[in-house]
Amino acid sequence: MMTRVSVAVIVSAQLLCQVIFQLLLVRIVGVGSETDAYLASQAVPIAVTAILTTALQSVWLPRLATIDPGSNEWGAELAAAQGQSAILNAIVFAVVGATVDLWIPYLYPAFSSSQHSNVTEYTWLLLLTSATTTHSALLSVIMRSRERYIHNESITLCGLIGALLGSLIVLPAYGIFGAIALTLARSVLVLIAQSFFLRWPRLSVARAVAHRETWMMMRPLIFSGSIFKLSPVIDRFFAGLSPAGGLTTFVLAQTLVTPLVTLIDQSVCIPAITRITRHLKQDRKSGIFRLLRIEGSAITLSLLILALVALLFDGFITRVVIFALKLNSEQSKALTLIIAILLIYVAAVSVGRLTTSLYYAIGNTLFPSVVGISNFIVSIALKFVLFHAYGTVGLAIGVTAFPVLNVMTLLMSWGRSNEKTPD
Structure with a gap:
């Protein structure tokens, strides 16, 4: 329990630092075409990081957690894991970086030529950041597999x-x-x-190439992630069609809200996933559903309360935002409403993390991937309709619909497949 609380405190401090950094950036640089170009350049690198990180962490966390750190197998597995990370990052950096001049004008057609030039330059640098961040996420998995949560989060802080x-x-x-x-x-x-903390674990490209089992497990995750984790790119495409500053306002709302996913993931989801795995190994299905109800209800209720508070104190929050970030009244009101909507998104993503862990724990990475792709297609249609009807507020509703549909589909499927199975 103390470890869980400590991790929550450290991660909260991380989120606070990230929010302050973004607020300082907006305060110093201002809201306009330059910040729009910067935030637009983040879209593809963020998507790449999310795709590779999800695949590597989903496959290697349960695998490393069952291996003795003092064995030869541990060292060999670490070398293979790091080798796979290096291979994936090198391929993505080469392909995406080499084609950046081709897709940016099509991705942001409303931008000026100077903005396109800025986006290209920024994207190259952010792709380097993506590679180091992805590999760092893999090392985080190694530390978490040994339950060294505090050490890992302290380094990040x-x-x-x-x-x-x-x-x-x-x-x-x-x-x-x-x-x-x-x-x-x-x-x-x-x-x-x-x-340094892990004593410079070895990296082996040869072992990585030969590790066929993990490549096979990552394949559906990378394929599906390459589709539905491009959601930020699509979001910024639509937001980029709004009036000047609209993209920055939308991304600022995401920046202020989305880090809550990290806090909930580290302090609630990861410990819960460990218990879910144990329940599955012991064939205790009633324990799994009880755990999902307790953790899922707590996450959803707390975030719904935050969303309600944001709506009730809209006037006060608007005045604070106008003063702190130099936004106009219309931008400030839109920011508050988008934040309230995206808090529901955070709840759905967090509950979805627990739900997909049920399938990953039994080695099924295919079905969640198929569900994700299907719901992603539906969410694109919703974003298109809602953005043209309600602007960035409608876009936020479309963004929220994606994880909500995923959770509902996966939970109903799991319930049907286990309702007649004896506990």
């Missing part, structure tokens, strides 16, 4: 505090470019610190 302190000097002098450089430097330093 130190990196964020360093970047935040550096931003006070770098942002006024270098603006957007300084923000990107700080993010890259932080990810590299965190990766080095994790490697």
Whole structure:
């Protein structure tokens, strides 16, 4: 229990640092075409990081958790895991980086030529950050598999505090470019610190190539992730069609809300997933559903309360946002409403994390992938309709619909397949 609370406190401090960093950036640089270009350049690198991180973590966390750290197998598995991370990052960096000039004009047609030039430059640097962040996420899995949650989160927190302190000097002098450089430097330093703590684990490309079982397990995750985890790219495409500053307002709302997913994941979901795995191994299905009801209800209720508070105190929040971020009244009201809607998104994503773990624990990565792709297609249609009807607020509703549909589909399927199975 103390470990869970400690992790929650450390992750909360991480989120606070991230939010302050983004607020400083908006405060110093301002809201406009330059920040729109910066936030647009984040879309593809963020999607790449999400796709690779999900695949690597979903496959290697349960695998490493069952291996003795003192055995030869442990070292061999670490070498293979790191090798696979290196291979995936190298391929993605080469392919995406080589074609960046081709797809940016089509992805952001409403941008000016100078904005396209900025997006291209920023994307190259953020792809480097994506590679180091993805590999760092794999090292986090290694530490978590040994239940070293506090050590791992403390390293990340130190990196964020360093970047935040550096931003006070770098942002006024270098603006957007300084923000990107700080993010890259932080990810590299965190990766080095994790490697040092793990005593510089070996990386083997040869073992990675030969590790056919994990490649087979990652295949549906990478394929489906390449489709539905491109959601931020589509979101920013639509938001980029809104008036100047609309993209920044929408992404700012995501920045303020989405880090809650990390807090809930580290303090609630990961410990719960461990217990879910144990229940499955002991064939205790009633325990699984009881655990899902308790954790899922707590997550959903707490975030719905936050959304209600945001709507009830809309006027006060609007005044604070106008003062702190120099947004106009219309942008501030839109920001508050989008945040309230995205809190429901956070609840659905967190409950979905628990739900998909049921399938991953029994080695089924295919069915959640098929469900995700199907619901992703539905969500694109919803985003198109709702954005053209209600602007970025409608887009937020479409964004929220995707994880909600996933949770409902997966839970109903799991319930039907187990309702007649004896406990």
